[in-house]
Amino acid sequence: MSSFGNRKFIKPVFILSILGVILLAITSLFLGTANIRFPDVFRILLSYLPGLKGRIPLDGISDSTISIVIKLRLPRVILALLSGAGLAAVGSTMQSLFRNPMAEPGLLGISSGAGLGATIAIVIGFGDSIFGLGTTAIAAFIGALVTVLIVYNISRTGSRLSQTVLILAGIAISFMNSAVIQLLMIFRRDRMDYIMMWTMGSFSTAGWNKIFILLPFLVIGLTLIFIHTRHLNVISTGEETAKSLGIEVERTKKILLAVCSVVTAATVATSGIIGFVGLIIPHVLRLLVGSDQKSLMPFSVVGGAAFLVICDTLARIVAPPAEIPVGAITAVFGSPFFIALLIRSKRSVM
Amino acid sequence: METQGLVEVKNLNYAYGERKVLEDICATFRPGMVCGLLGPNGSGKTTLLKNMAALLEADKNTVYVNGMDIKTLAVSQLAKEISVVPQNSYIEFDFSVFDIVMMGRTPYIRRFAQESSTDVEIVQWAMKTARIEHLAERSIKSISGGELQRVIIARALAQKSNIILLDEPVSQLDISHQLSIMETVRDLAHEHGLTIVVVLHDLNLAAEFCDTLYLLKDGEIVCGGVPKEVLTYERIEQVYQIVCLVYENPVSQKPHIIPVHSR
Ligand SMILES: Nc1ncnc2c1ncn2[C@@H]1O[C@H](COP(=O)(O)OP(=O)(O)OP(=O)(O)O)[C@@H](O)[C@H]1O
Numbered sequence: 099m100s101s102f103g104n105r106k107f108i109k110p111v112f113i114l115s116i117l118g119v120i121l122l123a124i125t126s127l128f129l130g131t132a133n134i135r136f137p138d139v140f141r142i143l144l145s146y147l148p149g150l151k152g153r154i155p156l157d158g159i160s161d162s163t164i165s166i167v168i169k170l171r172l173p174r175v176i177l178a179l180l181s182g183a184g185l186a187a188v189g190s191t192m193q194s195l196f197r198n199p200m201a202e203p204g205l206l207g208i209s210s211g212a213g214l215g216a217t218i219a220i221v222i223g224f225g226d227s228i229f230g231l232g233t234t235a236i237a238a239f240i241g242a243l244v245t246v247l248i249v250y251n252i253s254r255t256g257s258r259l260s261q262t263v264l265i266l267a268g269i270a271i272s273f274m275n276s277a278v279i280q281l282l283m284i285f286r287r288d289r290m291d292y293i294m295m296w297t298m299g300s301f302s303t304a305g306w307n308k309i310f311i312l313l314p315f316l317v318i319g320l321t322l323i324f325i326h327t328r329h330l331n332v333i334s335t336g337e338e339t340a341k342s343l344g345i346e347v348e349r350t351k352k353i354l355l356a357v358c359s360v361v362t363a364a365t366v367a368t369s370g371i372i373g374f375v376g377l378i379i380p381h382v383l384r385l386l387v388g389s390d391q392k393s394l395m396p397f398s399v400v401g402g403a404a405f406l407v408i409c410d411t412l413a414r415i416v417a418p419p420a421e422i423p424v425g426a427i428t429a430v431f432g433s434p435f436f437i438a439l440l441i442r443s444k445r446s447v448m
Numbered sequence: 449m450e451t452q453g454l455v456e457v458k459n460l461n462y463a464y465g466e467r468k469v470l471e472d473i474c475a476t477f478r479p480g481m482v483c484g485l486l487g488p489n490g491s492g493k494t495t496l497l498k499n500m501a502a503l504l505e506a507d508k509n510t511v512y513v514n515g516m517d518i519k520t521l522a523v524s525q526l527a528k529e530i531s532v533v534p535q536n537s538y539i540e541f542d543f544s545v546f547d548i549v550m551m552g553r554t555p556y557i558r559r560f561a562q563e564s565s566t567d568v569e570i571v572q573w574a575m576k577t578a579r580i581e582h583l584a585e586r587s588i589k590s591i592s593g594g595e596l597q598r599v600i601i602a603r604a605l606a607q608k609s610n611i612i613l614l615d616e617p618v619s620q621l622d623i624s625h626q627l628s629i630m631e632t633v634r635d636l637a638h639e640h641g642l643t644i645v646v647v648l649h650d651l652n653l654a655a656e657f658c659d660t661l662y663l664l665k666d667g668e669i670v671c672g673g674v675p676k677e678v679l680t681y682e683r684i685e686q687v688y689q690i691v692c693l694v695y696e697n698p699v700s701q702k703p704h705i706i707p708v709h710s711r
């Protein structure tokens with residue numbers, strides 16, 4: 099087996115991967131249409147670190163450069179990091195919870211449910227202020243939660259969960275949510291661009307206000323997920339087994355589904371529907387570190403963060419000055435991946 | 449400690465929705481004894497076992513563990529009393545065998561604590577007892593059906609409960625492992641005072657290893673008692689619709705059944 103023999107390497111590899119993500123984030127700050135030199139990015143960042151303020155000479159760097167790095171690119175990179183971390187953790191959680199390697203907020207309709215909630219809030223007229231964003235996030239959360247409850251109850255009979263129905267119901271609800279979003283867009287043509295962003299996902303409007311909205315949900319959500327990693331492991335081997343091993347399965351599921359809805363909703367409210375992160379990242383990492391959530395979850399968080407920073411950087415630099423929605427990039431990676439998964443699961447059934 | 453491990457089922461009825469499956473079941477399972485549940489497919493053995501582990505929602509005051517209504521016990525508390533080996537185990541994700549057996553320690557490990565050296569020792573003992581030590585680092589997805597069955601038995605052993613409920617634990621095992629597992633559970637009952645309840649299809653294995661037997665048919669207990677009383681040819685014919693011969697095993701003096709043909 100690839101992973102089980104070398105448990106003791108997991109910690110150092112994890113630390114290395116965190117350093118890797120930091121390097122990646124700084125590289126992303128340096129890439130873009132405005133030409134900024136790599137050392138300048140470093141100097142600007144260092145000068146903003148608490149304790150170093152004013153001690154780093156910034157001469158030779160124009161104010162607009164500083165402002166591009168600090169006000170535009172930095173929040174964007176951070177938002178991508180946070181969203182990626184959250185979505186991958188949610189995907190990983192849902193896969194264990196539903197015992198289905200294809201469970202993911204996008205495929206189960208949670209993202210589109212959140213998108214619908216957010217769209218309704220936007221159509222009503224809530225904007226980009228902290229208050230507006232907060233309301234949008236709450237609307238997104240309600241949309242996400244309602245969707246998850248519908249999908250879950252459709253696919254379950256008694257204590258049994260039909261895995262096929264779960265995915266099909268998710269996809270069906272997802273279509274319905276998207277359809278309603280499209281309809282709402284027709285009614286509010288003036289806000290079409292804005293709503294479009296929700297359906298494709300983009301970090302182009304990232305700002306510190308969005309980070310402040312997302313961060314608390316993410317911190318609480320991830321904390322709750324990490325508290326439950328052992329439970330998740332046991333539940334992923336079967337619900338009855340988990341119950342006979344002393345786990346309050348129903349309560350744990352409720353908590354974690356709520357967490358998944360909240361985290362998904364917060365990312366959707368701030369950056370729109372970004373699909374496939376929660377599918378690809380835990381999957382690839384499962385091949386590398388195994389299915390034990392005690393190591394899979396931290397790696398998913400880091401991997402998801404790295405993945406979205408890469409995707410968003412591509413979104414910015416592939417076809418300048420135009421921007422590609424980051425959701426389109428993740429879908430380009432994700433769709434073939436999903437099809438490969440389907441083919442593999444078909445094989446294992448045969 | 450004497451009352452530890454007593455399980456009583458009193459007038460238990462159970463239905464899946466409209467479908468009545470168990471009717472008025474009364475049974476007692478005592479510490480130090482291996483008790484077998486026998487019966488044709490669909491007679492309700494698994495349903496009874498799941499009720500005894502509180503995995504199904506039965507009425508109040510039907511199942512008692514150590515004299516207490518099972519409904520009043522917390523899930524976490526129950527997990528230290530009862531362990532279950534389910535009839536079928538399918539695990540989707542690729543944990544190592546060691547990880548799966550270690551999950552048996554879940555009821556004892558606090559939320560943020562690591563597995564202690566005691567936990568590791570118990571897991572090693574359980575793996576040795578189920579003869580799966582050599583599989584420890586293998587992926588659960590890469591082992592055979594019989595090996596998986598032994599892994600699940602090891603997980604139940606690692607749970608260190610007073611009561612072990614096993615649903616067809618030897619259905620996929622070769623004859624050597626069948627005997628070894630049955631000997632193990634008999635030792636646990638006779639030497640260590642555990643309560644063992646085991647669903648079996650092999651009447652001869654049941655006759656050899658069980659101290660008492662309950663025979664189920666269509667959700668009712670047809671008869672209960674020591675193997676000699678329960679496994680008579682009239683009753684086997686009535687319950688299983690087969691014609692058979694019943695001899696006495698010259699070594700163990702237990703009944704030995706030879707099926708002749710179905711009716
Ligand atoms: N989840 C369920 N929903 C509805 N009916 C069920 C369910 N599980 C079992 N049954 C029915 O209840 C009856 C008893 O099932 P049970 O699994 O207890 O039988 P069993 O004695 O364990 O059989 P086997 O020897 O095949 O394992 C059967 O008629 C079965 O069809």
Ligand SMILES: [Mg+2]
Nearest residue numbers: 493494535615
């Ligand atoms: Mg059964």
